[in-house]
Amino acid sequence: MASTRGLDRGRVTADAVEAAFAEDLAAFVRVQQQARLDVFSDGLLRWQDIFRPLMEAVGPIKPESLVRWFDTNTFFREPDLSGTLPGVDRADGLLPDASVPRPRVATLPSPYMFSRAARTDRDRNHLMVDLAGKVLRPVIDAAIAAGCQLVHLEEPWLGYFGIESKDWAPLHEALELLHRDLRATLAFHIYFGDAGPHVDQLRRLPVDAIGVDLVETDVNELGSGWDKGLVAGVIDGRSSMLESVENTVEVARHLADTVRPRNLYLSSNCELAFLPTVVAERKVQRLGEAARKVKQLVSV
Amino acid sequence: MSSTLDHRALLTHEIGSLDKPAWRVKAYAGQPLSDRDLEEARSWGERLQVPNYDQLIDLLRHAPFSKEQKTDLQRWSSLYALKLEEGAGLDVVYDGEQQRTEMYDWAVSHSNGFERRGSVRAFDNKYYTKAAVVAPISLKAPFHNAEFSYLVSVAGAELKIPVTGAYTIADWSFDERYDLDTDLREPAADRRRKHKAARRDFVLEIARSLIRPNLMALIGLGARWIQVDEPGASTEPDELDIFVDSFNASVEDLNAMFSTHLCFSDYNLFFPAIERMSQCRQFAVGFANYDSRELGTSDAQRPGYQVIKKFRDLPYKPALGLGVLDIHSDFIESPELVRDRVLYAVKVFDDPARIHVTPDCGLRTRSWEVAFKKLRNMTAGVALARRELGLPDPPA
Numbered sequence: 001m002a003s004t005r006g007l008d009r010g011r012v013t014a015d016a017v018e019a020a021f022a023e024d025l026a027a028f029v030r031v032q033q034q035a036r037l038d039v040f041s042d043g044l045l046r047w048q049d050i051f052r053p054l055m056e057a058v059g060p061i062k063p064e065s066l067v068r069w070f071d072t073n074t075f076f077r078e079p080d081l082s083g084t085l086p087g088v089d090r091a092d093g094l095l096p097d098a099s100v101p102r103p104r105v106a107t108l109p110s111p112y113m114f115s116r117a118a119r120t121d122r123d124r125n126h127l128m129v130d131l132a133g134k135v136l137r138p139v140i141d142a143a144i145a146a147g148c149q150l151v152h153l154e155e156p157w158l159g160y161f162g163i164e165s166k167d168w169a170p171l172h173e174a175l176e177l178l179h180r181d182l183r184a185t186l187a188f189h190i191y192f193g194d195a196g197p198h199v200d201q202l203r204r205l206p207v208d209a210i211g212v213d214l215v216e217t218d219v220n221e222l223g224s225g226w227d228k229g230l231v232a233g234v235i236d237g238r239s240s241m242l243e244s245v246e247n248t249v250e251v252a253r254h255l256a257d258t259v260r261p262r263n264l265y266l267s268s269n270c271e272l273a274f275l276p277t278v279v280a281e282r283k284v285q286r287l288g289e290a291a292r293k294v295k296q297l298v299s300v
Numbered sequence: 301m302s303s304t305l306d307h308r309a310l311l312t313h314e315i316g317s318l319d320k321p322a323w324r325v326k327a328y329a330g331q332p333l334s335d336r337d338l339e340e341a342r343s344w345g346e347r348l349q350v351p352n353y354d355q356l357i358d359l360l361r362h363a364p365f366s367k368e369q370k371t372d373l374q375r376w377s378s379l380y381a382l383k384l385e386e387g388a389g390l391d392v393v394y395d396g397e398q399q400r401t402e403m404y405d406w407a408v409s410h411s412n413g414f415e416r417r418g419s420v421r422a423f424d425n426k427y428y429t430k431a432a433v434v435a436p437i438s439l440k441a442p443f444h445n446a447e448f449s450y451l452v453s454v455a456g457a458e459l460k461i462p463v464t465g466a467y468t469i470a471d472w473s474f475d476e477r478y479d480l481d482t483d484l485r486e487p488a489a490d491r492r493r494k495h496k497a498a499r500r501d502f503v504l505e506i507a508r509s510l511i512r513p514n515l516m517a518l519i520g521l522g523a524r525w526i527q528v529d530e531p532g533a534s535t536e537p538d539e540l541d542i543f544v545d546s547f548n549a550s551v552e553d554l555n556a557m558f559s560t561h562l563c564f565s566d567y568n569l570f571f572p573a574i575e576r577m578s579q580c581r582q583f584a585v586g587f588a589n590y591d592s593r594e595l596g597t598s599d600a601q602r603p604g605y606q607v608i609k610k611f612r613d614l615p616y617k618p619a620l621g622l623g624v625l626d627i628h629s630d631f632i633e634s635p636e637l638v639r640d641r642v643l644y645a646v647k648v649f650d651d652p653a654r655i656h657v658t659p660d661c662g663l664r665t666r667s668w669e670v671a672f673k674k675l676r677n678m679t680a681g682v683a684l685a686r687r688e689l690g691l692p693d694p695p696a
Contacts, residue, residue, distance in 0.1 A: 048423075048424050049423070068564055073422060073428075073531075074423065075564065077424075196488075217488055218489070219484060221488075241475075275418075275420065276419055276430060
């Protein structure tokens with residue numbers, strides 16, 4: 001933080017910032033290893049917001065307007081996606097660093113959220129399909145080639161603002177473009193809102209797993225007998241209170257017994273960027289501990 | 301006061317923060333100062349005609365600094381910022397919050413009941429430090445008195461004191477006191493109900509135990525205009541009633557002009573909730589960030605200002621602090637662009653006395669050079685608008 005701020009003010013060199021990034025990434029990887037997580041993330045430490053590196057890859061239009069990121073005190077630069085969308089032909093800066101252990105997760109904006117958060121003069125559903133085919137799929141392919149086995153699409157828009165019934169079909173089409181012949185697990189993670197009202201539609205989407213924000217969603221509304229994986233957002237990424245491992249294990253058991261998903265993934269309900277690093281690290285440790293206990297219970 | 305300031309046509313003021321000069325930051329942190337830092341202090345002192353600025357240069361050459369000298373340096377920084385705002389021609393000024401660490405951190409650091417937890421990103425490479433409420437909240441001591449007393453002694457223009465509001469302090473804090481029992485197996489509706497009740501208790505405790513005594517202390521020192529800063533006010537749309545109640549609890553029956561600052565939100569969300577904020581005599585709101593840079597005064601040319609009609613129609617007729625400078629960009633708004641934004645607002649309100657002119661928010665993310673240019677163009681643009689409207693020059 002201090003380095004990037006200092007760089008902006010001309011008080012720190014670019015080399016010093018690079019060194020600070022490497023140090024922070026190494027620390028974050030260590031935390032994940034100590035927590036014995038199954039899939040490793042680079043924490044998107046270099047991403048100033050979820051769209052910025054993608055927009056830089058798309059073209060020279062610099063986003064200007066600063067827009068509040070849902071109901072947080074964080075802001076993103078509104079992507080300008082007016083006119084014809086150029087494709088992405090390079091994935092520099094978009095892939096996890098080589099120092100991140102495998103298997104890796106690639107985290108990207110969902111095409112629905114991307115198309116809704118952007119400024120555009122186009123039909124947003126056409127834009128969504130275009131974003132999936134021309135921007136997200138090339139990046140996903142590059143990520144898989146670089147060792148990613150899980151592709152995690154962030155979808156707070158649907159959770160927070162909802163979705164009109166006419167938009168499900170284009171969303172289905174966009175996700176189909178991402179899922180077709182994919183050699184990785186594709187997860188579509190709804191957060192910042194209640195996934196309950198959308199469960200039936202979500203379960204029909206062409207993805208391998210659906211993520212839900214359990215801080216916002218009633219576990220009893222998830223139904224049962226899922227033929228997909230469930231990414232259970234059991235760690236609150238917006239609260240500094242540490243979750244009880246025992247309670248998290250109980251929630252996981254409850255989900256396994258009632259929802260009966262094809263696979264159960266334990267995760268935070270949203271990104272951990274809203275937490276100070278030290279709190280986020282403790283939460284990752286708790287997540288790992290809970291996951292280990294659940295695995296032990298399942299294997300008994 | 302309220303009968304003059306809140307209805308002075310096209311009154312200009314800054315919102316709150318300015319960047320802190322490198323000489324102030326480094327000297328306070330005990331870091332060595334470069335020739336460039338000293339030259340910055342000298343050149344701005346000369347440019348802003350800061351009285352006796354050579355004494356600052358002399359002081360800066362004598363590191364390391366004692367605690368008293370560091371206090372002096374903060375005051376110098378306040379004086380420089382004050383002179384920057386006066387030099388830009390603003391009608392109402394303050395000191396760019398030079399003596400505070402940051403709007404949130406300063407408040408919680410001077411309060412009982414909070415513990416720091418660490419920093420998180422706000423946007424780009426800008427971060428803020430978050431604390432958690434862990435115990436009953438109270439004021440350690442009024443935390444704007446010293447800066448206000450100093451500024452009264454050196455300011456030529458009218459002063460407006462920015463004070464961080466209760467809702468924003470709560471929203472930017474973690475809650476480790478009021479909303480503790482979370483079991484994800486409970487029905488989500490029950491958890492949401494408990495959460496909202498806990499938020500109300502948290503916000504109102506800040507309003508009553510922290511903000512209100514602080515405002516009373518400032519009024520006791522002669523403060524006449526206090527701006528309650530609430531950039532977090534619309535973060536949770538279903539909590540706008542709590543924001544309104546917290547403003548009212550903070551200012552009720554106190555004798556000063558109170559205003560509030562809102563920014564970077566969908567302002568439609570504030571209606572109708574803020575119809576109950578009748579003690580708020582001015583809403584200072586950021587709009588330029590959403591506007592086009594084209595000249596003109598038509599609805600189509602001023603897309604960022606469409607919501608101002610709702611502020612016009614508030615039953616208690618507050619003034620609108622019209623944000624005309626985008627504080628997230630180095631783009632320097634021309635006087636003509638400022639003029640057209642102002643003329644558009646006057647046309648919508650049909651009353652220039654209800655329009656004040658401001659940046660969108662504090663300018664601390666911009667360099668002083670950029671901030672000064674923006675503010676000077678803002679006052680130049682207001683002068684153009686006055687001419688266009690046939691308004692007399694403001695009182696000196």
